[in-house]
Amino acid sequence: xxxNHSSTYLFxxxxxxxxxxxxxxKTARQQLDIYDLAMLSMVVIIPAIxxxxxxxxxxxSRLTGVEFPFVVMFGMLIAILFIIIHRLTVKxxxxxxxxxxxxxxxxxxxxxxxxxxxxxTSKK
Amino acid sequence: xGTPRVLIIIPCYNEQGAISALLNEIKACQQDxxxxxxxxxxxxxxxxxAHELSPIIKLLRNLGIGGAVQTGIKYAQNNDFDFCVQIxxxxxxxxxxxxxxxxxxxxxxxxxIIGSRYLTxxxxxxxxxxxxxxxxxxxxxxxxxxHSKITDPTSGMRLMDRKAIELFAKxxxxxxxxxxxxxxxxxxGLSVSEVPVQMRPRVHGDSxxxxxxxxxxxxRVLGYILLSxxxxxxxxxx
Numbered sequence: 428x429x430x431n432h433s434s435t436y437l438f439x440x441x442x443x444x445x446x447x448x449x450x451x452x453k454t455a456r457q458q459l460d461i462y463d464l465a466m467l468s469m470v471v472i473i474p475a476i477x478x479x480x481x482x483x484x485x486x487x488s489r490l491t492g493v494e495f496p497f498v499v500m501f502g503m504l505i506a507i508l509f510i511i512i513h514r515l516t517v518k519x520x521x522x523x524x525x526x527x528x529x530x531x532x533x534x535x536x537x538x539x540x541x542x543x544x545x546x547x548t549s550k551k
Numbered sequence: 552x553g554t555p556r557v558l559i560i561i562p563c564y565n566e567q568g569a570i571s572a573l574l575n576e577i578k579a580c581q582q583d584x585x586x587x588x589x590x591x592x593x594x595x596x597x598x599x600x601a602h603e604l605s606p607i608i609k610l611l612r613n614l615g616i617g618g619a620v621q622t623g624i625k626y627a628q629n630n631d632f633d634f635c636v637q638i639x640x641x642x643x644x645x646x647x648x649x650x651x652x653x654x655x656x657x658x659x660x661x662x663x664i665i666g667s668r669y670l671t672x673x674x675x676x677x678x679x680x681x682x683x684x685x686x687x688x689x690x691x692x693x694x695x696x697x698h699s700k701i702t703d704p705t706s707g708m709r710l711m712d713r714k715a716i717e718l719f720a721k722x723x724x725x726x727x728x729x730x731x732x733x734x735x736x737x738x739x740g741l742s743v744s745e746v747p748v749q750m751r752p753r754v755h756g757d758s759x760x761x762x763x764x765x766x767x768x769x770x771r772v773l774g775y776i777l778l779s780x781x782x783x784x785x786x787x788x789x
Binding site: 527534 | 607608609611612614622629
């Protein structure tokens with residue numbers, strides 16, 4: 428069976444362009460920060476490098492002792508995803524702490540106001 | 552020094568069946584304790600009932616026991632209390648026993664004084680599985696931190712002086728707060744002691760830590776305690 432590699436390249440290129448545009452647009456709207464843009468771009472950049480420079484893929488394959496270059500590519504993508512997840516977990520934990528602190532401070536403030544209202548009402 | 556100001560912190564979540572009796576019992580002790588009820592986002596009438604009898608902080612969202620107790624500690628710090636005493640809102644801790652903690656502090660001013668169920672045999676002592684878990688955690692604390700002789704690390708009845716209030720207002724664990732906060736305090740060089748107190752079985756509601764959760768609780772607490780031993784101190788950040 429004949430495999431048309433140019434159609435594979437075209438498919439990857441279209442995906443890369445669309446995905447890059449989507450995350451660039453989200454970054455411009457401040458829904459993502461520049462670090463997220465850089466990390467998520469790797470999903471496009473790494474396969475693009477592997478397709479454009481097959482010699483790099485084979486070199487990495489030999490270097491890591493992994494037989495198939497695409498396994499190295501997926502390994503790199505999984506590593507990137509792990510870094511993203513790690514960062515998001517830390518960020519969520521920090522947000523949770525800040526949220527908890529905010530709830531405490533708001534509740535303490537509300538208690539002071541309620542007590543003040545209670546005292547002024549009882550004076551009247 | 553005049554009479555020390557003592558605040559009793561009562562964290563509660565859906566304790567409408569117990570809170571009124573508890574607050575009346577505190578008044579009946581005639582010890583001039585001030586109280587603050589911290590309603591951890593109850594969905595029942597806990598707030599309405601407690602509001603008539605005591606100052607109360609209604610947390611806008613449920614934060615769990617750690618968040619509720621820390622809010623009470625912050626209240627103690629903001630209002631310049633000398634001591635705060637945490638007791639459970641479910642009526643397990645007879646409030647008149649608080650005087651034993653204060654007496655122990657006068658005799659030996661340790662920053663944290665725990666009301667222990669396990670120093671004597673004449674009080675409610677929880678289930679067998681819980682006792683084993685509690686003793687394992689106590690063993691870990693006593694081995695990892697020198698000068699620590701704790702028998703009841705999971706007791707929710709304890710007195711904190713200004714130094715402990717200052718530390719916990721800034722840093723207080725959100726999960727499994729009782730044993731882990733002890734590890735943090737010991738790590739910061741705060742002194743901890745215990746005094747025997749009477750406790751009662753829970754009158755209303757059920758514990759959330761049942762079945763296999765007890766084992767998971769113990770393992771997670773042990774992990775946190777070990778990590779507390781390794782982390783750097785925070786008292787200078789306070």
